[in-house]
Amino acid sequence: MAGVTVRGLTKRFGERAVLRGVDLEIAPGEFVALLGRSGSGKSTLLKVLAGLDTDVEGAATVDGGVSVAFQQPRLLPWRRVWRNVVLGLHPPVGRDVAVRALEEVRLADHADAWPRTLSGGEAQRVSLARALVREPDLLLLDEPFGALDALTRLAMHRLVEGLWQRHRPAVLLVTHDVDEALLLADRVLVLDDGRIAAEYPLDHPRPRRAADHIDIRAAVLADLGVTDRATA
Numbered sequence: 001m002a003g004v005t006v007r008g009l010t011k012r013f014g015e016r017a018v019l020r021g022v023d024l025e026i027a028p029g030e031f032v033a034l035l036g037r038s039g040s041g042k043s044t045l046l047k048v049l050a051g052l053d054t055d056v057e058g059a060a061t062v063d064g065g066v067s068v069a070f071q072q073p074r075l076l077p078w079r080r081v082w083r084n085v086v087l088g089l090h091p092p093v094g095r096d097v098a099v100r101a102l103e104e105v106r107l108a109d110h111a112d113a114w115p116r117t118l119s120g121g122e123a124q125r126v127s128l129a130r131a132l133v134r135e136p137d138l139l140l141l142d143e144p145f146g147a148l149d150a151l152t153r154l155a156m157h158r159l160v161e162g163l164w165q166r167h168r169p170a171v172l173l174v175t176h177d178v179d180e181a182l183l184l185a186d187r188v189l190v191l192d193d194g195r196i197a198a199e200y201p202l203d204h205p206r207p208r209r210a211a212d213h214i215d216i217r218a219a220v221l222a223d224l225g226v227t228d229r230a231t232a
């Protein structure tokens with residue numbers, strides 16, 4: 001039984017097919033990273049899985065609920081942090097639920113703050129709390145760490161890994177960062193010109209270090225058309 005099943009998924013914008021017959025399964029609780037050159041169709045695939053684009057050919061089914069966190073945290077500036085976390089939940093839930101979610105991303109003390117007073121990393125953690133409070137079966141992450149500085153990004157990697165291990169949603173992480181993918185994922189996919197061009201299972205035990213899966217790193221960089229001088 002798959003958490004996500006995609007069969008022959010094709011997405012066209014006018015004449016142009018941006019996704020071309022994508023087949024993909026993600027098991028419940030599996031962490032998958034999706035890499036690919038700019039314009040290869042990563043965000044398009046994520047939008048289809050999020051149910052934000054239904055004008056497609058083929059099938060994409062998700063067992064259960066889906067949450068999305070984007071590169072920009074997209075918090076409403078006129079709502080306090082805790083209200084942002086539980087915004088739109090039906091039935092509505094109280095501040096205590098929001099604070100519990102904020103505790104998980106170590107921001108409970110910012111529950112009553114306004115979004116504009118948060119740093120970029122803090123805002124991104126609020127966005128994660130908002131995604132997790134919905135207890136999704138599938139968590140879609142679209143370059144959620146892309147706008148953060150390197151140190152904050154490293155801390156976020158550990159945080160996301162911990163949250164994933166505790167809650168066990170299936171995760172599809174879109175990233176440009178090969179090392180991030182190798183650190184976090186059970187499996188790395190490379191999307192090229194609307195197709196899944198390569199796939200690498202990662203079995204190194206966690207927590208991983210930068211040097212783990214160095215052989216796969218070189219292969220993925222080659223798939224992406226990058227020559228890696230450090231490992232060549």
Ligand SMILES: Nc1ncnc2c1ncn2[C@@H]1O[C@H](COP(=O)(O)OP(=O)(O)OP(=O)(O)O)[C@@H](O)[C@H]1O
Pocket residue numbers: 013018036037038039040041042043044045
């Ligand atoms: N609404 C749209 N109308 C027309 N073309 C679109 C639309 N959305 C995306 N595209 C095109 O589809 C292609 C894939 O876009 P997508 O955003 O999925 O790429 P991506 O792999 O996520 O890229 P990046 O890494 O730069 O974010 C691009 O060439 C883009 O121009």
